[in-house]
Amino acid sequence: MGAAEPLIEVKDLKVHFHTEDGVARAVDGVDFAIAPERTLGVVGESGCGKSVTARAVMGLIDAPGRIVQGEILLRRQSQVVDISKLDPRGREIRGIRGNEIAMIFQEPMTSLNPVFKIGDQIVEAILLHDRIGRREARERAVDLLAAVGIPLPRQRFEQFPHQLSGGMRQRAMIAMAMSCNPRLLIADEPTTALDVTIQAQVMDLMNALRRDFNTAIMFITHDLGVIAGMADDVVVMYLGRIVESAPVREIFHHPKHPYTRGLMGSIPSLADWGARRLTAIEGVVPSPFAERQGCGFAPRCPHAMEICRTRDPGLEDVAPGHAAACFLHRAAP
Numbered sequence: 001m002g003a004a005e006p007l008i009e010v011k012d013l014k015v016h017f018h019t020e021d022g023v024a025r026a027v028d029g030v031d032f033a034i035a036p037e038r039t040l041g042v043v044g045e046s047g048c049g050k051s052v053t054a055r056a057v058m059g060l061i062d063a064p065g066r067i068v069q070g071e072i073l074l075r076r077q078s079q080v081v082d083i084s085k086l087d088p089r090g091r092e093i094r095g096i097r098g099n100e101i102a103m104i105f106q107e108p109m110t111s112l113n114p115v116f117k118i119g120d121q122i123v124e125a126i127l128l129h130d131r132i133g134r135r136e137a138r139e140r141a142v143d144l145l146a147a148v149g150i151p152l153p154r155q156r157f158e159q160f161p162h163q164l165s166g167g168m169r170q171r172a173m174i175a176m177a178m179s180c181n182p183r184l185l186i187a188d189e190p191t192t193a194l195d196v197t198i199q200a201q202v203m204d205l206m207n208a209l210r211r212d213f214n215t216a217i218m219f220i221t222h223d224l225g226v227i228a229g230m231a232d233d234v235v236v237m238y239l240g241r242i243v244e245s246a247p248v249r250e251i252f253h254h255p256k257h258p259y260t261r262g263l264m265g266s267i268p269s270l271a272d273w274g275a276r277r278l279t280a281i282e283g284v285v286p287s288p289f290a291e292r293q294g295c296g297f298a299p300r301c302p303h304a305m306e307i308c309r310t311r312d313p314g315l316e317d318v319a320p321g322h323a324a325a326c327f328l329h330r331a332a333p
């Protein structure tokens with residue numbers, strides 16, 4: 001990691017859902033940091049707590065969910081705000097969401113309103129946080145549509161979301177997110193629903209944006225292959241925890257945790273990692289309602305030892321800047 005002070009720092013975050021069936025420990029003690037202009041890849045199978053973590057950073061946890069522990073520190077020039085302590089409906093978090101942190105989703109219609117023209121929605125987003133005239137905001141919206149690679153942006157400005165293809169809608173959503181020039185963009189599986197060609201185009205776009213806008217990105221995916229071309233640093237999530245974290249090259253060259261290796265299919269060489277995709281790991285992610293006993297991955301782990309079923313390995317350094325939660329990588333006790 002670079003020497004820069006982190007823009008966002010998440011410390012021992014726990015988000016639990018209190019339901020009739022019990023307590024789901026969706027996020028159960030997560031630590032990570034993102035420095036300005038860096039991209040953090042967050043990877044893990046469905047149900048591991050990636051989206052809940054992202055929503056917590058956006059201050060979007062609603063009942064029955066609750067942040068029960070931890071801090072989410074957003075660093076500004078002169079002060080640090082703990083997002084986890086803000087009222088989710090209050091003015092301060094709405095200001096942060098509009099100006100400093102933006103989020104894009106797998107499904108663009110989560111962000112776009114079907115009954116308003118694309119251009120007008122972006123104009124409204126701009127006017128929410130910038131004191132400029134409507135005409136200037138219109139020009140900026142057209143520029144943004146062009147910046148995200150939408151051809152004929154003036155014509156597209158006048159269209160409704162349903163008149164755009166899936167890939168174009170995704171670009172429009174990204175334009176809207178970038179309209180506030182956020183310091184952090186959270187992308188929650190933004191390419192998962194797209195076909196491979198469009199997916200590659202949207203990835204190229206995101207890479208271009210982070211160059212042009214100097215935005216830090218938290219990029220969430222279940223597909224380790226997608227991370228390779230995007231992220232500077234990677235955290236691997238399993239059952240509400242981070243089980244491995246390292247710079248991207250380190251993760252691909254020296255994956256330590258059996259879960260990370262499982263996500264890769266095998267320990268890959270540099271030559272073939274680009275072609276690899278998520279391969280099936282035996283079994284399924286356990287229910288977050290169950291009490292945790294020992295290592296959460298033990299029921300699925302081909303290397304599980306006796307100690308793994310009773311003791312929690314915890315995340316510890318295995319090399320400088322590289323941590324893994326696994327007894328295989330500990331000196332003998």
Ligand SMILES: Nc1ncnc2c1ncn2[C@@H]1O[C@H](COP(=O)(O)OP(=O)(O)O)[C@@H](O)[C@H]1O
Pocket residue numbers: 017019024025026027044045046047048049050051052053064065288
């Ligand atoms: N509204 C909710 N009510 C109850 N449990 C929830 C709710 N939202 C998420 N969860 C729990 O949190 C876990 C993690 O969800 P999520 O963060 O969406 O996983 P991911 O994004 O990694 O697929 C889920 O398995 C689910 O049990």
Ligand code: SF4
Pocket residue numbers: 257258259295296297298299301302303304305308313325326327328
């Ligand atoms: S601690 Fe044990 S069960 Fe958990 S991943 Fe490592 S070897 Fe497997």
Ligand SMILES: [Mg+2]
Pocket residue numbers: 050051052188
């Ligand atoms: Mg998700």
